[in-house]
Amino acid sequence: MTDIRQLTEFTKRIALEAGAIAMEGFRSRDLGIDLKADFHDMVTKYDRACEVHIRDAILAAYPDSTIIGEEDGASEGTGRLAWHIDPIDGTANFARGMALWAVSIGIAIDGEIAVGVVYDPANDHLFWADERGAFLGEEPLRSWGFAEPAQATVACNFPLPRDLVHFRDLALEQFADVTEQFAQVRALGSSCISLCWVAAGWIDATISFGANSWDVAASAFIVRQAGGTYVAYQSGAAQPQSRDYAHPHYLAAIPDAKFDVLHEIM
Ligand code: IPD
Ligand code: CA
Ligand code: CA
CATH class of the missing domain: 3.30.540.10 (Fructose-1,6-Bisphosphatase, subunit A, domain 1)
Structure with missing residues (x-):
């Protein structure tokens, strides 16, 4: 045991x-x-x-x-x-x-x-x-946040890593989308801090491209244990829709090669 x-x-x-x-x-x-x-x-x-x-x-x-x-x-x-x-x-x-x-x-x-x-x-x-x-x-910690993007703060983690360049248009579209929809947009420069801030209810959502297991294993679990949601998207998958931004939320687009390992542990 x-x-x-x-x-x-x-x-x-x-x-x-x-x-x-x-x-x-x-x-x-x-x-x-x-x-x-x-x-x-x-x-x-x-x-x-x-x-x-x-x-x-x-x-x-x-x-x-x-x-x-x-x-x-x-x-x-x-x-x-x-x-x-x-x-x-x-x-x-x-x-x-x-x-x-x-x-x-x-x-x-x-x-x-x-x-x-x-x-x-x-x-x-x-x-x-x-x-x-x-x-x-x-x-x-109890993850909470504003349900409406118009009241909410989202942290975006850019730039795209090299192995996701085929994802460029989607990433840029999504970035444009959140800047128009959300009250506040931030780029903290740390995926795990962004997720922990979602868990703490200090921000409402965070989006990242190219997460690895070491980037998110701890903090995605912290979000979940705080009552929030973590969603991983494979890079080839359909674009997450704007309704998916509802709080408290994390969307991570994962390179195909890393998707399985991340899904095994999350
Ligand atoms: C990076 C940060 C950044 C994210 C990158 C990560 P590192 O991790 O979390 O916010 O956008 O994808 O690689 O390189 O500082 O450990
Ligand atoms: Ca990292
Ligand atoms: Ca690092």
């Missing part, structure tokens, strides 16, 4: 530790910035250091774990736990000195997400969820 509450406490602890490592870099501004797939896709030495810290801590405590991390890829374990890790979600914000980025760790037990932790150290927001519900620190 996996003790879920113990797992939650452990995950909160390693997210706080990784957040502290990243905060040191954020304050020092000595970040070692590099590009990955293209000019939209950044990494710093702190993304790598945080992932190593999280990975080492997990393997010391739960050695048979499977780990899917953004920076170091996947390592297959024989046990029941699979950890989806984004060491810093919002790296572009982090690199520019904008205090909006977070450590995200989602854990699947036998293929289903059971624990999610998102730590935003600059704002000292520790979002988490397990079988008990969703919380910000000790406070229970």
Whole structure:
């Protein structure tokens, strides 16, 4: 039997530790910035250091774990736990000195997400969820929002990743659509923070293109445990209609190659 509450406490602890490592870099501004797939896709030495810290801590405590991390890829374990890790979600914000980025760790037990932790150290927001519900620190979260887009705020996460360029027209149409329909439109630059803000009821909806399991495993679970909705769309699928924007909501368009794995865990 996996003790879920113990797992939650452990995950909160390693997210706080990784957040502290990243905060040191954020304050020092000595970040070692590099590009990955293209000019939209950044990494710093702190993304790598945080992932190593999280990975080492997990393997010391739960050695048979499977780990899917953004920076170091996947390592297959024989046990029941699979950890989806984004060491810093919002790296572009982090690199520019904008205090909006977070450590995200989602854990699947036998293929289903059971624990999610998102730590935003600059704002000292520790979002988490397990079988008990969703919380910000000790406070229970209840996702709520305005039903009418005309009263609502939506956060859009652009740009499109390289493997979704065939999705360009749809993305632009959808962006035009929300700017016309919604009272307020934001681009926070962090998918997991956008989702946690939906869970907290601070925004009504968020839309993203090209989500990976490490981007959303923890925060989509937090939204669900807070009573909100997470919907994933495959890139070839029909365009989500405007009525789908009803709150509290997350729409993620997923590249075909990643769709199955994301659906297995969500
Ligand atoms: C990115 C952020 C961004 C989203 C991108 C993600 P990263 O993650 O969540 O908001 O639009 O699709 O890749 O690269 O900062 O971990
Ligand atoms: Ca990310
Ligand atoms: Ca990242």
